[in-house]
Amino acid sequence: MEELSHNYQKLRWIKRIITLAFGIIIWHLPIPWDITPDAWHLFTIFITAILGVLLEALSIFTASVIALVAVVLLRVLIPEKAFSGFSESFILLILAAFLVAKGVIKSGLGRRIAFLLIRRFGKSTLNLGYCLVVTDTILGPSIPSNTARSGIMYPITHALSLDTGSLPTPEGRKRTGTYLMMTYIAGQTISSALWLTGMAANPVGVGIAAQFGVDINFGNWLFVASVPCIVALIAIPYVLYKLFPPGNKYTPEAPKIARKGLLEMGPMSRQEWIMGSTFVGMILLWAFSPVLDINLAIVAFLGLSILILANVYTIEDIRQGGGDALETYIWFAILYMMSTALNEMGFMKIMGAQLATYISEYSWVTVYVLLTVLYIIIHYLFVSQTAHLLALYAVFLQVAVNAGVPAALMAFMLSFATNLFAAITPQASSSNVLFVGSGFLPSRDIYKQGAVVTVLNVIIFLLATPWILWASS
Numbered sequence: 001m002e003e004l005s006h007n008y009q010k011l012r013w014i015k016r017i018i019t020l021a022f023g024i025i026i027w028h029l030p031i032p033w034d035i036t037p038d039a040w041h042l043f044t045i046f047i048t049a050i051l052g053v054l055l056e057a058l059s060i061f062t063a064s065v066i067a068l069v070a071v072v073l074l075r076v077l078i079p080e081k082a083f084s085g086f087s088e089s090f091i092l093l094i095l096a097a098f099l100v101a102k103g104v105i106k107s108g109l110g111r112r113i114a115f116l117l118i119r120r121f122g123k124s125t126l127n128l129g130y131c132l133v134v135t136d137t138i139l140g141p142s143i144p145s146n147t148a149r150s151g152i153m154y155p156i157t158h159a160l161s162l163d164t165g166s167l168p169t170p171e172g173r174k175r176t177g178t179y180l181m182m183t184y185i186a187g188q189t190i191s192s193a194l195w196l197t198g199m200a201a202n203p204v205g206v207g208i209a210a211q212f213g214v215d216i217n218f219g220n221w222l223f224v225a226s227v228p229c230i231v232a233l234i235a236i237p238y239v240l241y242k243l244f245p246p247g248n249k250y251t252p253e254a255p256k257i258a259r260k261g262l263l264e265m266g267p268m269s270r271q272e273w274i275m276g277s278t279f280v281g282m283i284l285l286w287a288f289s290p291v292l293d294i295n296l297a298i299v300a301f302l303g304l305s306i307l308i309l310a311n312v313y314t315i316e317d318i319r320q321g322g323g324d325a326l327e328t329y330i331w332f333a334i335l336y337m338m339s340t341a342l343n344e345m346g347f348m349k350i351m352g353a354q355l356a357t358y359i360s361e362y363s364w365v366t367v368y369v370l371l372t373v374l375y376i377i378i379h380y381l382f383v384s385q386t387a388h389l390l391a392l393y394a395v396f397l398q399v400a401v402n403a404g405v406p407a408a409l410m411a412f413m414l415s416f417a418t419n420l421f422a423a424i425t426p427q428a429s430s431s432n433v434l435f436v437g438s439g440f441l442p443s444r445d446i447y448k449q450g451a452v453v454t455v456l457n458v459i460i461f462l463l464a465t466p467w468i469l470w471a472s473s
Contacts, residue, residue: 015057023048033354039345041076046338053443060426060443064331067338077341085337089297095329096300097151097434103313104155107275112265114159115258122254125176125246128160129237132180133187137233140191140198146431148286148296154434157184161440165248168439177440179246185432186236186423186453193419194229196221201386201418208394209411212401224412224471228464232457239456244449274310278303328437335427339383349395356399364404369462371396372413376458379421385429389418408472413461420457423450
């Protein structure tokens with residue numbers, strides 16, 4: 001065992017040296033196009049950190065912290081900009097939602113909800129996967145933030161994983177946890193694409209599309225999205241189940257165990273009632289936040305405050321179990337900052353424009369397919385779906401229109417694609433972060449399974465092109 005550990009550490013250091021060498025080479029390459037030196041060097045640090053995670057040379061937390069140190073010490077960004085990600089409202093929302101989710105688990109409410117779901121759907125892990133996807137799809141139109149929905153669904157998914165025999169360990173997570181966590185992340189790429197209000201960036205795309213004469217509203221968005229989204233919602237849990245099967249596929253005894261567990265738990269406790277009432281209140285405030293003009297992060301912190309005051313989740317609980325929440329908050333804030341800085345430096349726009357111009361001479365069908373695929377692949381460099389859309393949506397739509405692609409077809413596809421790529425990396429969407437921090441989903445698994453899900457999504461939506469073209473005309 002000691003020899004295996006020594007060999008593993010040796011291999012890991014070799015991977016770290018390879019990662020460092022890659023970064024040094026990219027840093028000193030001739031800078032292409034009109035990219036500024038600072039933008040190129042920031043890109044080098046960013047892509048090197050991602051490579052380190054992919055090779056498992058570094059954890060995503062370690063890679064992010066080293067990247068933060070590098071951008072400051074190498075004078076790529078000033079300290080104020082380098083630390084700016086920590087003050088972003090939606091990133092603070094993730095931190096607060098993470099802690100509230102722990103309150104759901106501690107109070108026993110998460111366990112009760114899990115037992116109720118297992119009692120009804122628990123004969124197979126596949127059924128539970130579909131249950132999670134359908135629940136998020138139902139929540140989609142009323143909660144216009146996939147991050148907020150993930151805050152609602154994470155404690156339920158976590159409790160389901162634990163109560164079907166899974167643990168956040170290298171072997172334990174393979175039973176059901178990895179499958180359920182990944183199925184939810186993958187399903188949310190489609191539940192967000194189905195509804196105009198399913199993700200915060202969707203209305204932004206609608207506004208840009210209007211500048212090209214494309215009229216998109218809630219009704220025609222749902223109509224156009226319905227066919228490919230229904231197909232994808234059916235396909236995703238099944239494909240993940242077949243390609244990355246959970247160790248515990250069938251749980252015929254689970255409904256009986258769930259019924260017994262509910263009997264042992266008895267009536268809902270005072271803590272569960274407080275937790276449940278707080279949770280429902282948070283959902284309602286999140287749902288009506290655009291009307292009430294309430295910040296989503298403040299809603300999460302309000303819920304956390306109530307739980308602490310009611311002694312459902314204590315300061316001591318935060319001290320003992322808040323480490324993973326803090327770790328997730330730090331790495332996501334750093335990667336988001338770097339992605340945003342690259343966008344502000346013009347790197348993303350220049351790259352998108354250069355890639356787009358290379359294909360402008362092909363037929364409109366070819367341009368349409370290539371632009372869609374390129375738009376999705378480029379998201380490996382982004383941490384924010386909204387930032388990606390703001391940087392590239394208009395550029396790609398303009399190139400498409402110039403090449404003869406029907407404007408409505410391209411506008412809808414780019415809007416859908418802004419959701420379809422949300423599972424491509426651990427940091428591809430802020431809604432992923434709670435699940436990544438659960439211990440059930442190693443980063444490498446998300447890169448692998450996320451790539452499969454993204455390819456599946458792209459195939460389904462491209463095959464649905466005749467429908468999208470007809471329905472959007």
